[in-house]
Structures are given as structure tokens and as C-alpha cells.
Amino acid sequence: MATIYDVAKAAGVSPKTVSRVMNGDAPVNQATREAVERAMATLNYVPSSAARTMRSQRSGLIGMITGAISTTHQFEDAGLPEIYLVQGAQRVIDQSNRTLLIADSGGQAERIPTLLQTFREHRVEGILYVAEYHREVTLPDSLRDLPIVLVNCFDADGTPCILPDDEGGQFALVDGLIRRGHQRIAYLTLPEHQAACSLRVAGYRRAHAHHGIAVDERLVQVGALPSPTHEYDLLWDALDRVLKAEPTVICCANDKMAMRVYGLLRDRGVAIPQQMSVAGYDDYRMIAEHLHPGLTSAELPYAAMGARAADKLLRLINGTPKSGEPSRELVSAPVAWRDSVLTRDGNVTQLNSRRRET
Amino acid sequence: MATIYDVAKAAGVSPKTVSRVMNGDAPVNQATREAVERAMATLNYVPSSAARTMRSQRSGLIGMITGAISTTHQFEDAGLPEIYLVQGAQRVIDQSNRTLLIADSGGQAERIPTLLQTFREHRVEGILYVAEYHREVTLPDSLRDLPIVLVNCFDADGTPCILPDDEGGQFALVDGLIRRGHQRIAYLTLPEHQAACSLRVAGYRRAHAHHGIAVDERLVQVGALPSPTHEYDLLWDALDRVLKAEPTVICCANDKMAMRVYGLLRDRGVAIPQQMSVAGYDDYRMIAEHLHPGLTSAELPYAAMGARAADKLLRLINGTPKSGEPSRELVSAPVAWRDSVLTRDGNVTQLNSRRRET
DNA sequence: CGATGTCATGACATCGGTGTCATGAATGAA
């Protein structure tokens, strides 16, 4: 592998001049520059980031730690759309001429110290700490000395974080339902004590308040997803209870639940959306676009969150936070309206024309 | 940040001895070792991988390039389960005391040269080149000089690769259907010219041949998924044609299509699985486990492929390929049998008991 | 015309580890 010395010799200049050509940190004669560039091309020269890091004490690496805090999800694949987070963050980080180093703990919390050790050895300049679902976390003390941004999670110490606007998203969805003529809107929540769940329910309630509609509490029920501990029946029962309150639309805590509700409703001979509209949350396109009819869902904006988090972290590293920048930032996203929701126009009901949001 | 010199001074030894304690490459007196370890702990010493890389000419980095070859998938999120690939590969790579460097092109092929340049600057020891779906690729010449393993793709030059056993998986699924009493098995393929599609159809045919059943060609139809170019109707029509041939089960080219088929069948008042069994392919658990009833599907073993690929790459790097190791390796996986498939016992039909495969 | 400044370049040290070789002490074999 060619070094800067080889290039210097081939171009008949000193290594330092080659360095100057690469970094543009001092004027270089045009002819010299061209000679150096030719030599670099001929020798297929690629500078060594190790050497550069050593001398400059800047690694140009950002560490991302994902699946970090799982309580052994043997069943859940909640973290799956994290790939979008990675893409969002990577775009921003590449622009700052840095490289993203990703460590996935695969849900094994005990591996985290090892991964952090690796990050430290590589002298990462900052860390993005990603949770698989919106929740509170407690950071290990060993992280205190590095610039860090939490993504999809927050802690009690006010560490900078980027969160999805679950309350606002659910508000927008339910607001849209009401504007489309729905008055009796059911909500199936999850039993878990997740931040996302309670925020979404809060958004549901605020939308009702906003339109001056009282919430019939029979319309709000706790469902569940299949898991080793609770059986399907929980959702079946919740659906049963909620149907007694005669809703025209059922909002589900997430897309997975909505997918099950499709099946359960149809088992009862209820046509979607003619007899019952359904909405989800997350807008996992793999689900929402491919269900029939297409599922209306509030987007969980992973890509945007990744980008925002990277942006915030870079400012932390550079010591240039915007003045008055809050430590906690919410990321909103539009609702994707699809055919699972019927517009109720007075007594007449009509199908939405099929549309996609970009 | 403490260096090896600081540790050496604190422990009253030479830097080289500290190095020996860390690497265990030469005997060190027990008392000395403990003194050094105390000093490292006190100073919070973390060795610099940059310095180590520079001296030893081994970076300990493996590059993975994903979403590498997309033809701008504005619509597809095919690459989503790649996260499993990452986890599989990372597990193996960590064990070899190396670190995985991931670059995601986000489907923008023009970004690949930049990403490769970054890999080179970091002196990665080898590359995992991941395609989002099983296909043939052509490698840029600039990759020729690095150990490389293709994942989920192959090229014309016989570059080492890891592929899913689509033919075998579909064979196992259809074989299982026949053993469960099905004789008229429909197959909905995709119009795309993907390696996966034709292999799966081949497996379908081989299973029939294996049991001496002739394939009624009306049972094999080309469907499609929603996209900007073809409308839903394509799948509707295909389903229409296939139903005329009176199947007892419909196999779909993948889980997304199966999800749509659930909706389309139910629109026609066909109960799943009582009146029609359905099977998918990929076993995206986000879909297969949460559909109601649970979707029977052949697993696309991403995690295992990631692990196998990493393993193969490490052997390439170490120059210790197993003797007679084929350059192309297929990874098989079991079929996940769920409630969407009815067992037809003579004239009597029965539901599978609900079960999960681990 | 001499002083000063800018341009273009090179010599040299340095970042933090590890490979090589040397050295002295202890141990075992002849």
C-alpha cells in the first residue's frame, strides 16, 4: 500500500507538500499540485486514517449503539426499522466528513460495555444511543465524558435527546378522523408501560377535546399483541368490548395491532372500511402499504430522527449548539391517509381516493 | 487521555511491558502484571486502535456495504430486514476481535465509490457486499484487491458468496403442504426477473415432481405488488385466474403478497384457512406473526446468512479456507408452520394447533 | 535601496502503540 512518502518521491516533492495538496491548508504551486495529483493517481494512493487520527487526535468517527437496552426481546422485532434511523444519521454524518461506526447489541445488554470499549479504542468523537422503542433509560456512568445524544429515549438527567412526537402524531390522526366525519372513535392501547402508549392516548384525548367531543370511556380498551406471556385472546376480548360501544373507526396503538384487527374484524364478517374504518401507528410501510385495503397510519419518522440526532450531536461536538436549543427535541411527521379509513360525509359515506404521501 | 507511557510510568515499567500485559504475547511476571493492571485501571487507560493499526498494519475492521446496488427503490423497503444480517455478521466478527464498519448507500448507487474510499482509508481487512434481494451483480474493479464475500447476491466471476436456498425453502414448504394433504397448490409469482422468483417456482415444481403430482399450469400465475408502475389490479386478476383452477392453498412469492392476498380473499368472503390456506415466503416476523391467522412462511435466514458470510470472509482473510470449500454457499432454513395452513386429513380438515418455531 | 510580507517548500519532531534485538537472571542439562 502506497504511503505519502511514496507519493512524495514519485512527485519529486516532500511528504509535507503532498499533505498540503490533500488538505489544502496552505498554498501550493499549480504545477506542483498537478504533479502530486498524478503521482497519487498512479500509485493508487489512499491516505491512512489511522495515521491521520494519531497525529491530529481526531478520529472522525461517530459511534451509534443500537438495540442497546433490550430486556431480551426473544419475540419482538421492534428494532427492525432502525435501519431508517441509520440511513438518516449517516446522511448527515457523511456530510461532515465523518464516518458512522455502528454497534448492535442484538438486545443483549451485557454486551454493551464491550461495544463501548471498542468505541473508545477507536476514539469516537460522540455517541448516538438508540432505543428500540420510545422509553426512559438510565445511562451508564461510563458514558458521561463523551458527547452523546439519545434517540427514541430520554433520561432523568436531561441528556440531549430526540424523540418522536407521539402525542402530536396521534392528535393529527384523530383530528383528521373527526374532520372526516367520525365521532365515535375507538382506541386500542397496549398494556405495556411505554412512553409511546400513554402519549398516543393523550393525543387521542386532546383531539377530542379540541373538537369538543367527550370521550366515551368504553371506546378506550387495552389490547395486546401475541407474545409468550399473553395470548391472542386479549386482543379479541378488547375488540369485543370496544365494538359494544359502536365505533365507526378503530385506532390501534401500532400497525402490528392494526394488522391483527383486520383479521379479527373480518372473522366477524365486518368489511374494512365499509363497515369499520381502521387506523394504525408507525406507518411501517412494509405493513401499511401492503395490507388490503392500505392502512392509514401516523408515521414514526425514524429517518428524520436519525438525521436530527446526528445534527444535534455534531453541534455538541463542535461546541456550537444553537442558542436556546432545547435538550429534548420532538420530531413530527404527517399522517399517511390510505383506504382503511372511510370519509363520512353527513349520512353518505365514501371511499377516499387511493393516495400515497411521499 | 492516558497513553501507554503514562501507564508504564505509573506502574514503574517500560511501555513494552505494558503492551505485553495487554496482548499476552510474552510471559510477564505475576507481580508486574498486577501492577500494570492497577495502573491501567487507575488511569482509565484505553489503548488507541489508531496507533495499534499503524504499527501492526492490521486495522481489525471489516466493512459491510448495504443497500448497495439499488435502482432507486423509491417504493420498496426491501432492505429492511438487513438489520438481521448485520446482527448475524456482527456476532461472528466480534468473536474474532474485529469491528464491523457499516456503510449504507441508502439505495444511491453513486455514493458507493465514496463509501469504498472511506473503507480503504480505514484499511478494512475485507468487505461484505450485501444486496437487498437475491440477484446477480457486477462488482466494480476497484474491489478486486480486497477479500470480499457477496451476500444475497452473486456475480459471473465466481466471487465467493452466500445465498439463501430459495429453491430448497420453497420445496420444503410445498412438500409440507402435500404431506398435509394438499394436492391443488396455487403459486403466485412476481413479474420481476429476480433470481429468488425463478428459484422458488423451481422448488415448487420439484416438490410436485417428488410426489409424482403433475402441475396444473393454471395454478401458477404472475401477480404483482402495489407500485407506481403496476396497480393493485394485477394481483386481483392473478388471484381471479388462479381461483378458477380451484386450489386448496395459495402460495405467495413473499409475505407482502400473502398479506394482500389475505385482504383480497376476504373481500370475496373466503375464510382463511377454513376455505383457503395461504402461505408466504421470507417469514418476516413482523408480518407473519401478527397477521391473523398467523402466516405459514419459509424463512429467509438473514441472520444465519450474515454469520456464514462473516465466517467465510474471516477465513479468506486468514488464508485458511476449508479444503474444498465452494465459492457459492446456500443457507437453508426451516418452514414456520402457522395457522394459515389447514391440514387436510382425508376428507376431514383440521386446524394446526398454534405453534412457533424458535 | 533596505525592510517587510507573502508564497512555496522542506526538515524535523511527534502522535501511541508494537516488532526486533539485547540483556541479565534463574533454571536445567551435561
Added chain:
DNA sequence: TTCATTCATGACACCGATGTCATGACATCG
């Protein structure tokens, strides 16, 4: 006892960049 090994350790150079400082050639200014 003496020579050969093994053990335990240190001195020193080196990996490949870049920061600092020095230098010579011109250009500019008063």
C-alpha cells in the same frame, strides 16, 4: 561447574500522517 535455555524486561526504531518552524525567492512599500 559450565553451557544452553527459558524467563522477564528494556532500549530503540518505526508505522504514516501532520504541526511547527525555517528557509529562499519574489513582490511591495516607504
